[in-house]
Amino acid sequence: MFTDVNNVLNFSKELLSSSLSVGICENKCDSSFLFHHFLSFYLKNECNVVFVSLCQSFGHFNCVSSKLGNNLTKLREENKLIFVEGVKSLSQCFTYSKVKGDNQWQSCILANGEFLVTALFNILKKHVETAQNATGSSHKTVLVIDSISTLLDVGVSARDTLTLVQYLRVLMTDIKGHLILGCAENTTDEHALLLSSYLCHSMDLNIQVHGLQTGYCRDVHGQLITRWLQPFSREKTAVRSWQFKLTDKTCAVFAAGMSSAVL
């Protein structure tokens, strides 16, 4: 958990009382630090987390989390964390080999090669329900998917992906849980743009992680644009822009141009 990121996002324990959806768009920059942040934030606040990773393995998250002070293996055994190895499950849908053990995700693929998002939604829903029942309803349930764009890459249509996102939003709002989705933004990719702009417009909080326009810099790793949607007031959305720098265990966030290397 990075305190700087929490301060910037106005993220605190109070938010846990209501439902919330967060969309994270990355563009020419790695946004994985935000997922590590949210993972440790929710685990520290004793939420039940369902984490679906579509671009990394459990080992990676375990290693980073142990540096941030969470033991994922232990939490997983205690059923506080349900970690879904999405890379493995999703790729097994498409490789037509005999699969050892039963992979639920196999049900997503039809005989003619079509991918069924409704089946995927049912799988995710089941995970969320198990998480909810694990320690009673007093704890918040959180669903995190780290890169939903991977679905587009493997050939799921943008329309189906958007439907899935919409269903997941309704599901999490109904149980007053939190939903965190990540996607890759790309201006040349029509379908990815559709997905990222949808996340941008529909989620309560939108975070954009951009690389610097001037290229890689040692002291500033990228730009962070946060956008809180205010559906009930007639105010404009509050857009704020920051820059950040990652170190081994922390993330420093500061106003643009206020890097300690400059001052």
Place this chain on the structure above:
Amino acid sequence: MATSFQKKSRGKGLQISGAKPSLYNNQLLVSSGIPSLDHLLGGGLAVGTVLLIEEDVFGNYSRLMLKYFCAEAVMTGHSMLLASADLSPDQLLSDLPRPIIDDPVNADEQTKEQYFDEHMKIAWRYTNLPKFQSTPTTVKFGHYYDLSKTMEEDLLKTANAEMIKIGINNADNFSMATNASNYMALIEKIQNKIEMEHFSTSSNPEKRNILRIALHSIGSPLWGENGGLLPDGEYDPSLSRFLLALRAILRSAFAVCVLTLPTHLMCDQAFVNRIERLCDTVVHVDSFAGSDKEKNPAFKEYHGLFNIKKLPSLNTLMCHMPDSLDLAFKLRRKKFTIEKLHLPPELSDSANRSQEDPDKRIKPESGCGNGGNSKLDF
């Protein structure tokens, strides 16, 4: 008196020949066969990851890099799986560069002896100081290769290599296999090899080895790929699916994969971006051969540009970052070096090379003066 002090033997979890743990994270690294590239990537290629080399237009340098990778497999005794549609993999293997095996320690000692035999005349006070070894005798990581010779046959025979030729399956059947079936067949072969020869992390063989997977020019038309498009113009996810499956398999195996891919043949930038996101490390090779840059004096020293597009952050929050991501490479007979692009010093008479007028005759004569070339003329 017996002492309770004992030298602690460090609990070395894994010791595999040709691999070392990373200094930054706990990843196991293997050499790519090019020491300067290893250095740029933070020590070497992390086991369980995919390196994508985006080919230069003629594919010469990317093929060379792949050969270095394979040659390193032979030198370290790693298993190898080589697939190609363009050249026959056997041909690629028989054409590996010969390693330069002169023990640097021995050579150093010889020169040292010679040196100290001579009586010191200027720094004579230093004659009696103990000599120390400047080259540490650690396990060697990465080799240099001589491109003018090919690898010895008996050394090649020691290689544990499996060849896969992609393309037309049998001569009577001229119909090309589709890209999807090519990729799926390949992923199945990789999966089988990992299972049969115990490269997976869950298996427990008595002697661990590492599998190196080299895929030459994957995604070229010879593989049946059509730049990510189906004949009816729809998006073709076969290559993305292949890469996702490859990542899933490699993450739980002692294997590392290098693939070269002709991105210049793909007109859809969005497709290239998707492929890049599905690989862990992405580098781009851009040769000067046949381009205008070949004649540019600024690039006289180099053979091409080398651009790092993506570095993996594995088991850490942030990845290792070199000083610069825009680099250049040069090829010598015994060395392929990737280094920071330096412009040569400005020594010529004419000030700006790019603004120099190529054709002076067309230039109108100046009104005053005698039209000489001296800079002092107005």
